[in-house]
Amino acid sequence: MKAAALFSGIGGFCLGFERQGIKTQWALELNQHAVETYRANVSTPRIIQKDIREVSVAGDDLEPVDVLHAGFPCQSFSQAGTRSGFDDDRGKLFFEIIRLLREFGSKRPPVLVLENAPFFRYGDGGAWFLRLQNEIRKAGYWFRDENAQEIDAYKFTTLPQQRVRLFMVALSTDHFISGRFEFPKPKSVKAKDLSEFVDFDNDVDEQYYLPKDNRYYHMISNSAKGDRQIYQLRKYLVRTKEPGVCPTLTANMGLGGHNVPFVFGPSGLRKLTEYECLALQGFPKDFHFPESVPWAKRYTQVGNAVAVPVAEELAKFVRKRLATGRIDDGEDRLRISA
Numbered sequence: 001m002k003a004a005a006l007f008s009g010i011g012g013f014c015l016g017f018e019r020q021g022i023k024t025q026w027a028l029e030l031n032q033h034a035v036e037t038y039r040a041n042v043s044t045p046r047i048i049q050k051d052i053r054e055v056s057v058a059g060d061d062l063e064p065v066d067v068l069h070a071g072f073p074c075q076s077f078s079q080a081g082t083r084s085g086f087d088d089d090r091g092k093l094f095f096e097i098i099r100l101l102r103e104f105g106s107k108r109p110p111v112l113v114l115e116n117a118p119f120f121r122y123g124d125g126g127a128w129f130l131r132l133q134n135e136i137r138k139a140g141y142w143f144r145d146e147n148a149q150e151i152d153a154y155k156f157t158t159l160p161q162q163r164v165r166l167f168m169v170a171l172s173t174d175h176f177i178s179g180r181f182e183f184p185k186p187k188s189v190k191a192k193d194l195s196e197f198v199d200f201d202n203d204v205d206e207q208y209y210l211p212k213d214n215r216y217y218h219m220i221s222n223s224a225k226g227d228r229q230i231y232q233l234r235k236y237l238v239r240t241k242e243p244g245v246c247p248t249l250t251a252n253m254g255l256g257g258h259n260v261p262f263v264f265g266p267s268g269l270r271k272l273t274e275y276e277c278l279a280l281q282g283f284p285k286d287f288h289f290p291e292s293v294p295w296a297k298r299y300t301q302v303g304n305a306v307a308v309p310v311a312e313e314l315a316k317f318v319r320k321r322l323a324t325g326r327i328d329d330g331e332d333r334l335r336i337s338a
C-alpha cells in the first residue's frame, strides 16, 4: 500500500503509516528546515519542497496512491489561535487539498486522512466542519459526522502526553460502497512513565536552564507540586497536568518566550530539550535534527507534528479498511445484497 503526504512537516504521519507497511511515495512541504529534518530521517523517495498553491498533479507528476494524508495548518482553526477559519490565508490551504483531489480525477486516493485542531468541529457554530464535509463530498468521497474523531495521544497510546487532535477519514465513492470507517479505541493500558522520556536525574546543557533570578523561576517554584512533574507557563499562569502527564507540546514552543514546558533537574528549573519533546511525540530514538536546523525551529517542528504512535494506530485501521470492503473486492457488495 502506498501513501503520500501533504504538509508533511517532519513526518509524524509518514513514520506512523510506514510502521504499518504503508510506504510514503512522495511528500510535500514548504518549510526548508522541516524538509531538512524530514530528509535526514524519513526514506521517502520524493520530497517536494514547494508551496502547495504552486503544485499540480500534472505539472509535478504526482503519483497516484492509496492513502493521502494531510495535517493542514491549524492556526486559524484552533481555539487558542485566530479563529478566523477559512477567511485566513492559512485556512484557505484546505481548498488546495480539494483541488489536488479533483486533479487526480478517477485516480484520486481511495482514502483521505486529515488532521487538525479539535476546535475545527465547533468553530463558527459548526460552519467550518459543514463546509469541509461538503467540499470533501463534492470531491467524490463519503464523509459524515462519524468520519471524524478526536484522538488523545494520552488515551489512545502509551505516550504520557495529553494531545487531543481531530482526525478525519474519507473514503472515495469510486472505491468503496460505503463510507463507514472504524476508528481506534482508547487503550486500557497505562501510559509509560515520564522518566522514560525526560531525564530528571542528570543535568543537561546550561542553555536549557532558567536563571534563578528570572521571575518565572519563582512563579513556578512557588506552585511546584513535587518531583518529576512538568510545568507550563500559560498567559502568566503556571499549569500542570496530573502527575506523570506532559501538557500538549505546541508549535509556539519555537517562538521564544517561555512556551517550552519546564521540569526541575538537579541544578534547577529547565526547559525540556528538543529531543525530550521528540520522544514525547513518539519519534524513534535515532531520529535527529540536522545541524542546519536552528534550535528554536526544532521545537516548532516537534510541536507541529502528528504524534507517531497516534498515526500508527490510525494506520492500522486504514490498512484494514483498504484490505477489505473495497468495491473491487466485492465484499461490500455482498453485504448489501445479502
Ligand SMILES: C[S@@+](CC[C@H](N)C(=O)[O-])C[C@H]1O[C@@H](n2cnc3c(N)ncnc32)[C@H](O)[C@@H]1O
Pocket (backbone or CB within 6 Å): 006, 007, 008, 009, 010, 011, 012, 013, 014, 028, 029, 030, 031, 034, 050, 051, 052, 053, 070, 071, 072, 073, 074, 093, 304, 305, 306
Ligand atoms: C501541522 S504541520 C504538519 C504535520 C505533519 N502532517 C506530520 O505528519 O507531522 C503543517 C505543515 O504545513 C506546512 N505548510 C504551511 N503552509 C504550507 C504551504 N503553503 N504549502 C506546503 N506546506 C505548507 C508547514 O510548514 C508545516 O510543516
